[in-house]
Amino acid sequence: MARLSDPQPGKGTSYPEGKKQRPKKKRSLLKSLFLLLLLALLLAGAVLSVFVALYLRDISKDLPTATEMLAHKANVASVIYDREGEPVARLFTENRQPVSLRQISPWIIKATLAAEDSSFYQHGGIRLLSIARAFVENLTNRGVKQGGSTITQQLARNLFLTQDRTLERKAKEVILSVRMEQLFTxxxxxxxxxxxxxxxxxxxxxxxxxRTYFGKPSAEVTLSEAAILAGLIAAPGRYSPLSNLENSKRRQKYVLDRLLTLGWISERERDEAYNAELVFKHVPNKVQEFNKAPYFVAHLLFNELLPRYGPDLVYSGGMEIHTTLDLKMQEAAEKAMEGLKSQGAIVGMDPETGEVLAMVGGHDFAVSKFNRATQAFRQPGSGFKPVVYAAAFEAGLLPTDHFLDARIAYEKKGPKMSVWAPDNYDGKFRGEVTLEYALVHSLNTVAVRLIDYVGAKNILSVARNLGITSPHVPADLSLALGSASITPLEMAVAFSAFANNGMTVTPLMIREVRSGNGDVLERRSPVATRGLSAETAVTVRSMLIDVVRAGTGT
Structure with a gap:
């Protein structure tokens, strides 16, 4: 009978191969697969990290540096003031007047935080969960009431980026937001x-x-008004109270409810704010709407400001341009122009300083931009005669000297020979008269004889001394009838010399220009040069008084 013996120590029992070893191999295989998967994930993560780092470095190349961000200034409207400091016009691409945070109503700040970013003072510039949520909801086309962008992100986008909805723009926005949080409080x-x-x-x-919606500075805005303003940020066109009050009130309610949810106002405050009467005062913000002297401003822009400072500084630099304009006189000139049936121009000038006090270049700037005060070369007619007489007195003649008022004829030279025979306006002749009488009654024949006696070139020389710079002044006898083509501004300068004892002034429209920082960029003072002797100026001035009092003047 066979006997089974126990296995001896040290000797393994013999089993069919594979029955006991298979579980170990299975665990080993799973472990290997897990390690390989982990290694692959780590490798993929490393590759992705490198890719992201390279991508971020690449898109960061064209982003502003910290220095550029610190130096950045928002577009600020430049303001033109009259001589008393009253605003005449605002020049801008974006009508903006920056104020400090302490000049802004606390209700505006709270309402903005409630509507746009209630955790603004807690996060570091971005909210990853909000970004992820917005990303998922955009993928599912469900939209969001409150987007994934923080206030810092919105600021970064508005200051330095476009409004394109791309992944690259969003990545840049995040980078800039983090930088801004490090640079600014x-x-x-x-x-x-x-x-x-x-x-x-x-x-x-x-x-x-x-000021646009309520006619008041931001410091005076109430809770009810602040909720309206904060509601505009998401979609100004859709929630404008001026164009869609129903939408605006619905958005206002959303903002007030958010304030209540956050515990920043009570239910009573919410209800009172929602039911409060809102008084809207639409203040125009277009350049053409806020301009009390359009012809004057246009002349300054294209002849002084833009050539000297450039469009960026003029329209975005927050400059202060203090001018010589007198708004009251300007308004009077505008009303006077309204009474004219035809087009015309008015220039008001201080004869002692050359300061332009009023300028109107036509009936309606919106209809015609042509400035007839500075651009229209027109024949002054008998208005040029004082210049002729001034030249005669400078040449030694006296008001009491006699000249003949009688028919006169000159033979024209050229292929078509003819006779030029100027006549007086009334067709009458008065015989021998004094120069004073001839000017008071605007006798054409005497003025022609006077130019023939003094010389047309001398007349032209005096005209230049009086500030007439027009190239359309012929050096011939026709000057007696005002054949020159001169602008109203030039005529104002010339006549100022008669009132200013012979001193010819340079037209002055700008007194001072300051930068957005308050630095003085330039100051201008009156400039006058001797155009006539004081004796001649006083003589002509006295005669012109008689022209109005007893002659043909009006």
Missing amino acids: KDRIMEMYLNTIYFGHGAWGVDTAS
Whole structure:
């Protein structure tokens, strides 16, 4: 009978091969697969990290540096003032008047935070969960009430980026937001944001918006009004109270409800704010709408400001241009122009300083931009005769000297020979008269004889001394009848010499220009040169008084 013996120590029991070893191999295989997968993931992560790093480095090349970000200034409207400091016009591409955070109503700040980014003072510039949520919801086309962009991101986009909805733009936005949080305090970012964003109807920045919609500075805005303004940020066109009050009130309610949810106002405050009566005062923000002296301003722009400072500084630099204009006189000139049936021009000038006090170049600047005060070369007619008589007195003649008022004829030279025989306006002749009488009664024949006696070139020389720069002044006898083509501004300068004892003034329209920082860029003072002797100027002035009092003047 066979006996089974126990296995001896040290000797393994014999089993069919593979039955006990298979589980170990299986675990080993799974472990290897896990390690390989982990290695692959780590490798993929490393590759992705390198790719992201290279991508971020690549898109960061054209982003502003920290120095550029610190030096950045928002577009600020330049303002033209009259001689008393009253605004005449605002020049801008974006009508903006920056204010400090302490000049902004706390209700505006709270309402903006509630509507756009309630955790602004807690996050570091971006909210990853919000970005992810917005990304998912955009993929599913469900949209979001409150996007993934923080206030810092919105500011970065508005200051340095486009509005394109691309992954690259979003990545740049995130990079800039992180940088801005490192460079600026939260309050400074909030201040920049409120001064930068667009509120609709041409209003850039919260202070301009407050004045546009409510006719008051941002410091005086109430809770009810602040909810309206904060609601505009998401879509100014859709929520404008001036064009769609129903949408605006619905958005206002959303902002007020958010303030209540956050615990920043009570239910009573919310209800009172929603039911409060809103008084809107639409203040125009287009350049052409806010311009009390369009012909004067246009002349300054194209002849002084733009050639000297360039469009960027003029329209975006926040300059202060203090002019010589007198708004009251300007308004009077505008009304006087309204009474004319035909087109015309008016120039008001201080004869002692040359300061232009009023300028109107036509009936309606919106209809015709042509400035007849400075661009229209027209024949002055008998208005040129004082220049002729001034030249005669400079040559030694006296008002009491006699000249003949009788028919006179001159033979023209050329292929078509003819006779030029100037006549008086009434067709009558008075015989021998004094020069004073001839000017008072505007006798043409005497003026022609006077030029023939003194010399046309001498007349032209005196005209130049009196500030007439027009190239259309013929050096011939026809000057007696005012055949020269001269602008009203030149005539104002010439006649100023008679009132200013012979001193010819240079037209002055700008007194001072300051930069957006308040630095004085230039100051201008009156300039006058001797155009006539004081005796001649006083003589002609006295005769012109008689022209109005007893002659043909009006």
